Structure formats: structure tokens, C-alpha cells
Amino acid sequence: MGIAERRLIHGSQVPDRIDQVLRPSRCREQPEPGQNPEDQGAARQAWHGRAVPAYTGEPEEIEIGVMAPSYRGGSDLSDDAMNFPDRQTPTGDEVFFDHVAWMTADMDRASAAFERLGFVLTPYSEHGNRDPETGERQVQGSANRLAMLERGYIELLCAVPGTDTPVSRNIADNLARYEGVHLVACTVSDADADYARLQRQGTPLYPMVHLRRDVEAADGSDAEVAFSVVRPEFGAFPEGRMQVLTHHTPDHMWQDRYIARENGLTGLAQVLFCVEDPAASAARLSALTRTPWRTDGEDAVIDLTRGRMRFTTEAGLDRLIPGAVAPSLPFVAALGFRSRDVAASRAFFADRGVTMMGRSDGADGGFAIGAQDGLGCYLMISD
Template sequence: MPIADRQRPAPGELVLDHVSHFVPDLDKAGALLEALGFAVTPVSAQVTQDGPAGTSNRCVMLNEGYLEFLTPTADTPNAQRMRKSMRRYRGVHLVCFGTPTAQEEHFRLQQHGFAPQPIVSLERQVEGGRKVRFSVVRAAPGRMPEGRIQYVEHLAPGAIWQPRHLRHRNGVLGLAAAYVVAADPARAAARWARFMGGLPRRDGRLVSLQTDRGRVLFGTRAQVQALLGAAPRSPGIAGYALACRDPGAFARRCRAAGLRVNRHLAVTLPPALGGAWRLVPLEKR
């Protein structure tokens, strides 16, 4: 099956689709990512059914999921919310799950008290004149205080999962996990479990929610910082795990670029990106 077709889950499945850094400068973010061996998509402006979203992005497409780097470009309500989040901390503010049907997720979230906003029809034009189209479901502001937690239904995955965007020179293949900081990890995980339709479990000192592809891990700030080397104040999203062909080789590349890498192969990212990566082998996702 082509990689693009694998990004749309089968009926009844849920996957960790992407995470988003909110960044002040897409050019600086893109230059750093390219220096670390990633192929980065060109800048693309987002549009909703109501007009321009006031944001633009660049992405790192992976065999499993993707990484988004998003910046505010106007004074829309969406862009204003982004700037408010960026004043709290620089880094990852969005976790998105892939679903085969946005409409059903919207109904389920209504039933579970998350008061979802109306489904957003997002699109953006990419090189070659093709359009990427999504349906996005978001909880009401404040219902998920850790960040913008949402669902996406991909309507044209082939427009962005193009072979040239998957030719990374660092062996990174997939998005494996997201790390959430919470004052009460068990309580936060229980709320996310209702949002996701999952079952939280203990995973060492952390709490884990597994999807059909990827997982979400919850810990206190001290617990997550001990693992990743950096973490924002609660509530927040500290970073994520990247599944690598050779984590040690990519860690050496990051060190050579001047980034701090700890004994857990966690990379503290500079202000151009914010947050942290944990480099893991494919079999330990």
C-alpha cells in the first residue's frame, strides 16, 4: 500500500497523526530542520471554509504521521490564540489524532461532554497546484488545557505524502509518541482516554494511552523533564518521540549541530523550534 494511503486509518482505528510546533519564524525553523537532515515542505498558507486562517506552515512528512511547524501570519482569532500559546512557552502546542470519519468523532465528543466546535474544513495549496484538504474536529477551548488537541480526517493525503518529501537523510521514519505534562498525570490521562476512546495504563513512572499507531505518555513536569531534558510547566506538551532507523546515528548528528542530547537519547531543541525529541528504534515505539 502506498505510504499516503496508510495515513488514513481503517474503520474503528485511531492513530497519532501529527504534532505541531508553534514557531515565530518558518524560515529559521526550516533551515534548522534541513541542517539536521530532514526534507521540509515549502511554506503553505491555510484556508478554512470561512476564509484565511491567519496561519502558515511547513511540514516534515514521515512514513508514519508528520511534524508540523506553524506560525501566525495575521490577526485572525486563530492566530491570536496561537500567539497566546506561544507566550506561555515555545514548542509543541498541538496533538492531532487521525480518524477515518470526523463526523463520528464530533458526535462522540459531544456525547462525552467536550463541546466540540463545528467541524473545520481546512485546505491549503501545495506545489504543483494541488490542494490538501482536511476535516478537523476540536474540543471547546479549555476542555483540553494541555494544548490544541484534535482529530483530523485526511481527504487528500496523496497531495502531501509525496515521495520527494519523504527522502530524509537522517533515518527518521515515524512519529512514535507525544509527551504530556500534567500536575496529576493519572487524572489527565483519564480525560484524554475519554477524548480518544482509549484505556490508560501504567508505563514505568508515566501513564500511557496507546493508539493503533503511536501513543501518548503523561507525567509530572519533573518526570518528563528527567526523561526529555526539558519540559514546560503544567499543563503542556513537552515533545515527542521519533522512530529512527538508527537512533544513535541521528543523536550524533544532533550533537554535531550543537544540540544537547541526554542519556535517554532525548534532544533539547533550540528556540527556533522549542520542545524536545526522544529518539527511539522502530521496534520500541
């Protein structure tokens, strides 16, 4: 099913259930460790059929890939408020929701769509990485433009015309399913350490890459942005292309001239996956992000050090965003953004002729931009 064929709702009011995506309620109580193992057994599965070890320790010793139990007095995983420290890059063991990538076959059309939404795009840039032995730059077969936020960023990603590489073929394969968000990335302080950890876990990985892109520095001089990226093999995570990376040149990445101001959006806060089995998906990405997961009603949730991942079913997607239909599963259905002033953001998008879905009570507690204007993904705006 293509984007134009989706059953979208335009101009109708979305009830308060939007807030369940933006600010979920406290998770329901889970069995204590060691109790009712059959209730959690089906959910405790790592990818490729390997069992995820059961929880055995105290709260501070939660093992990765398992449900985070509720404890009397609560924990940071069961708080209503989303974690969102006011820093661009993580330190120590922190894991931040960093960016997502829309895959498109038409960079010009995608760029126009995002400029209409008030994003300032960086110049078109082709990817390459350094050969660890020779230092020679190798073509990856992809190119991008970025829309920077005060916290995190979004990426428009396309295959470089005329290239035939694993990356360009993967982009084509994903576009055959739907145009929209297919890549979700978290940032850590030491990607090499996470690469070693994931190798020990048995996660299928491509070799570590050290990506480089030529940019113009804020002072007009030539510069290069640099990342170290952990790349699970294509297909290792059905939920999408998942990455873990470390930023080595944040000052060149987040140049003030490229940070969106007009639309009032300040940060990338949440991603909503529509999947067949929310618990299984959460367990897989819990192992990737070394962050325990929990349930929230019928959904599963991972609360990162900054930001959140939410997993729901097709029925859950319709419950959270009435009328939304997944073109195929799995599907990155929606992204949550923070706004410094929800009313001002709403007015900006209205002036641009963007279709919005708001709360039924008219309050400025949040609103959504439909998937047609969001290039295949719903955009959820909150304060």
C-alpha cells in the first residue's frame, strides 16, 4: 500500500489518546521476579529465537533484554515523565535517542516537504568511511541532508545515483515497502565499547565504520564531521535499520545556522514502532540499547536516558492515532517532537497549510501532523 492509498484522517479531531503516545501513563504492575514466569516467558525472546535470560537481581541489577519489573516506590523506568536531559551528547553509560532517517527516492521532493515544515536542511552530502589500514575514503552508496534540532536531528537519506553497494541496495529494498522512516539511531559515549558488548552477545554486526562527511564549518572553512557507527547486519532487527554511534565532532554537526527555529521544535523525543509483537520487539531493542523495557497497557516501552521507544500493534496504532494504517509491518509509524511553545508551533504549521490533528478539548497539550505531510510518518508535537 502506497502513501497516497493510506487511510489518513485530515481535519478531524484526534481525542486525548494522542497523549498516550506523547506522555504515557504509569505502567501497570508486573509480576515480581521469580513469580508467574509463564506470563513473561513468551515475551522473553531474543532475536533469532535465542532465549533472553530471566531477571534475577535487584532493581539496579536488571539484565538487558528483559521486562523491567515494577517496585514499590517506583523507579526511573516507571515514572510518568520522559527522560530528557538538556545535553546534546551522552556521557558515561548514558544512551540518547539521537536521530532517525527518512529513506526517499527523490531527495528534491523530500527536501521541499521538510522545508515546508520549517526545517533548515544541510547541503547534500555523500557518505564515505575510512579504510582502517590505508586511511583511504571509501564510497558507501548513500547521501543525505540533515535537519538539526537543539537536541537530536532528523535525516533525509537516499541512494547515490549510479552506485550499487549493500547500502544503496538496502535503501531500495526498504523503499519497496514504504517511503518513510526506516533507520533509528541512538548515541553513546563509546561506540567501540558497545560494539564489543554486542559482539559478545552474538548480535550479527558489520565491521565498525568511521564515517566522514565534508562540511563547511561555521567560520566558512573546510571541515569534516566524524562518527563511529555500530551497524547491526541488515535484517538483524526486523524493526528497521538500527544503529549505535558516537559523535566525534558535535560542534560541526550542530551548527546554529542549521538548527530549526521557526517551527518551534526543539528536540526529538520519541519513536513509535508498529509491530506484530511489542514485547518481542522491545526485548530485542533492549538488548541493543542496554536499557530494560516495561509494559504500558497493551504497549511496550523502552525509556532511554534521553527519549523513548514505544512499541504497539496495528490495533494499538489505530487506538493511539485513530484511522492510521500501517503500509506493512514492521512500520516506524510516528515520531514525538518537543516544542518550546505548542501554540506557536501550531500557528506556524497552520500558516504553512499543514494538516493537523488536535486534541478534542482544544487544549494546547499536543497535536499531530498527518503522515501525508510527514512523508510517510506521523509527527507528534508536545511541550
